[in-house]
Amino acid sequence: MRAAVRAYAQLLDGAHRLLALSVVLSVVQSLVLLPAALLVRRIFDTDLPHHDSTGVTWTGAAVLVLYVLSALVGLANRWVVVIATKDAMTRLRTRLWHRLYELPRGWYDAQEPGRVHGSVVQDTERLDLVISQSLSVFLPAVVVTAALGVLAAVLDPLLTLVLAGVLPLLTLLSRWLGAVVERYAQDWHRHFDRFSAEVTQGLRGMVMVTALGTAEAELARRTRTVEALSESGRRLAWRVSAWTIAQGTVAAGAGIAVLVVGGREVSAGSLTIGALLSFYAIAALLLRSVSTVVGALPALVTGGASLRRVQEVLDADAEPPYRGTRRIEFSGDVRLEGVSFGYDERPLIRDLDLVLRPGERVALVGPNGAGKSTVTALVLGLYRPQSGVVRADGVAYDELDLAHLRARFGVVLQELVLADGTVAEAIRHGREATMEQVRLAARRAGADAVVAGLADGYDARIGEEGSLLSGGQRQRIGLARALLGEPRLVVLDEPTTHLDDAAIAHLLTTLAELPWRPSVLVVTHDSAAAASADRVVVLRDGRTAAQEVPVP
Numbered sequence: 001m002r003a004a005v006r007a008y009a010q011l012l013d014g015a016h017r018l019l020a021l022s023v024v025l026s027v028v029q030s031l032v033l034l035p036a037a038l039l040v041r042r043i044f045d046t047d048l049p050h051h052d053s054t055g056v057t058w059t060g061a062a063v064l065v066l067y068v069l070s071a072l073v074g075l076a077n078r079w080v081v082v083i084a085t086k087d088a089m090t091r092l093r094t095r096l097w098h099r100l101y102e103l104p105r106g107w108y109d110a111q112e113p114g115r116v117h118g119s120v121v122q123d124t125e126r127l128d129l130v131i132s133q134s135l136s137v138f139l140p141a142v143v144v145t146a147a148l149g150v151l152a153a154v155l156d157p158l159l160t161l162v163l164a165g166v167l168p169l170l171t172l173l174s175r176w177l178g179a180v181v182e183r184y185a186q187d188w189h190r191h192f193d194r195f196s197a198e199v200t201q202g203l204r205g206m207v208m209v210t211a212l213g214t215a216e217a218e219l220a221r222r223t224r225t226v227e228a229l230s231e232s233g234r235r236l237a238w239r240v241s242a243w244t245i246a247q248g249t250v251a252a253g254a255g256i257a258v259l260v261v262g263g264r265e266v267s268a269g270s271l272t273i274g275a276l277l278s279f280y281a282i283a284a285l286l287l288r289s290v291s292t293v294v295g296a297l298p299a300l301v302t303g304g305a306s307l308r309r310v311q312e313v314l315d316a317d318a319e320p321p322y323r324g325t326r327r328i329e330f331s332g333d334v335r336l337e338g339v340s341f342g343y344d345e346r347p348l349i350r351d352l353d354l355v356l357r358p359g360e361r362v363a364l365v366g367p368n369g370a371g372k373s374t375v376t377a378l379v380l381g382l383y384r385p386q387s388g389v390v391r392a393d394g395v396a397y398d399e400l401d402l403a404h405l406r407a408r409f410g411v412v413l414q415e416l417v418l419a420d421g422t423v424a425e426a427i428r429h430g431r432e433a434t435m436e437q438v439r440l441a442a443r444r445a446g447a448d449a450v451v452a453g454l455a456d457g458y459d460a461r462i463g464e465e466g467s468l469l470s471g472g473q474r475q476r477i478g479l480a481r482a483l484l485g486e487p488r489l490v491v492l493d494e495p496t497t498h499l500d501d502a503a504i505a506h507l508l509t510t511l512a513e514l515p516w517r518p519s520v521l522v523v524t525h526d527s528a529a530a531a532s533a534d535r536v537v538v539l540r541d542g543r544t545a546a547q548e549v550p551v552p
């Protein structure tokens with residue numbers, strides 16, 4: 001619970017001034033009710049005994065005006081808190097994006113499927129709701145409760161003591177049921193992550209499932225997940241309801257206690273009916289705001305669980321592989337020196353030396369699983385070797401500003417992912433480039449032929465991850481993206497898988513004739529592609545050092 005409070009405080013870090021204003025408004029909102037209580041007492045103790053009906057009307061009207069005033073201040077207060085919370089959510093989501101772009105590949109590899117997506121989308125959405133709805137009610141209610149408590153104590157200390165008798169019980173309830181609800185909320189989150197991951201996977205694999213005819217089995221699995229999620233949701237909702245109702249009952253009990261104790265005092269003559277009723281009016285308001293405070297607790301606790309999960313992403317103890325700051329011109333010279341690397345304890349690459357001189361075209365070949373894509377990932381600086389060093393123009397990656405260096409790379413990964421949008425947007429991928437540059441890159445990659453066949457040309461939409469294009473068309477656009485900006489180093493991981501013979505020939509000619517002569521590292525199973533390189537490096541078992549096979 002304390003951790004949740006700290007996390008919320010941190011979340012609202014930039015909103016202190018707005019929250020302070022909200023507290024002031026809450027105090028004003030309660031103070032306006034003090035004269036109202038005194039006026040109620042006046043009705044019963046002065047106006048009624050004197051049969052002063054005009055007095056009753058005017059006093060009643062004055063009470064009404066005060067209530068309306070208090071409500072208006074409450075409205076202004078709500079507005080202030082909504083602004084503060086929405087700002088906080090914007091800051092949180094922006095921070096999350098920043099962090100997600102910083103976190104290294106290795107961290108993503110280690111995450112449960114659906115977990116990160118769940119935190120970024122569902123957890124922040126849940127927090128947004130909890131904070132907007134609960135906190136915008138909760139915080140003012142805390143202040144109003146405190147202020148009304150003081151007011152009640154001024155009006156009648158003894159009855160206030162009776163009222164305060166419920167506090168220990170409410171605290172105990174919150175401690176106990178709060179912990180229970182938190183546990184069930186975590187369980188529910190786990191189920192929701194699984195569901196969320198399955199939706200993503202299920203949608204991606206939809207065509208495959210239809211083709212394999214395994215829809216029934218898939219459906220059975222998906223249904224089991226949905227049922228487990230709803231079972232977990234039921235367990236959580238039941239505990240939340242029990243908590244809310246228990247709190248309401250305790251609060252109502254306090255109201256009854258006040259009536260009984262106060263009623264006995266009135267019959268004993270030590271209290272006027274007006275004093276009792278005015279105290280009861282304040283007590284009713286007080287109990288309502290106490291109920292609001294404690295009623296918001298379950299949502300705050302489940303929201304706290306979401307906040308902690310978001311915090312785990314923000315505070316992830318994962319360093320980027322390299323954190324240097326040096327920027328170099330970069331001529332395209334990359335070297336792996338005595339590099340050893342494994343995704344886990346098992347070594348995959350052992351003592352590998354690989355040299356790529358400026359302007360040189362090197363083909364990396366070897367059986368499936370040998371570690372070729374892993375070598376490209378090491379060249380891109382996505383992972384850090386366990387030993388050995390990677391250098392660009394003789395400077396160790398450790399010293400370099402890798403983002404700056406990578407801007408000089410052109411890359412086609414084995415798993416090609418194109419940005420949703422138009423062909424031109426996919427080729428640009430967020431970079432500045434004129435239409436002329438886009439066209440030139442497309443021509444070099446043989447993607448101009450793809451564009452020519454599309455009704456809208458460069459403005460044609462390519463669908464989610466290029467789903468409206470053929471495999472080869474996607475690959476050509478991926479190549480165009482890699483060649484845009486005339487990179488000093490081009491890394492292509494099996495760029496020819498989907499290409500027809502003509503396209504492969506075109507690609508090889510292009511790579512040989514690029515006017516700025518970049519270095520090229522091409523991973524390939526295609527013998528023509530390998531033969532056209534200046535040098536072929538064979539990677540075997542992912543363990544042996546590379547052997548260089550001179551091309552005749």
Ligand SMILES: Nc1ncnc2c1ncn2[C@@H]1O[C@H](COP(=O)(O)OP(=O)(O)OP(=O)(O)O)[C@@H](O)[C@H]1O
Binds near residue numbers: 109366372374
């Ligand atoms: N992110 C990862 N986490 C853990 N293991 C991985 C990861 N990526 C690859 N591997 C493992 O590392 C080994 C080498 O994979 P890699 O993708 O480098 O092979 P490859 O030579 O490119 O194979 P292919 O010709 O099939 O593309 C494989 O056994 C693979 O299971």
Ligand SMILES: [Mg+2]
Binds near residue numbers: 372373374414493
């Ligand atoms: Mg590979």
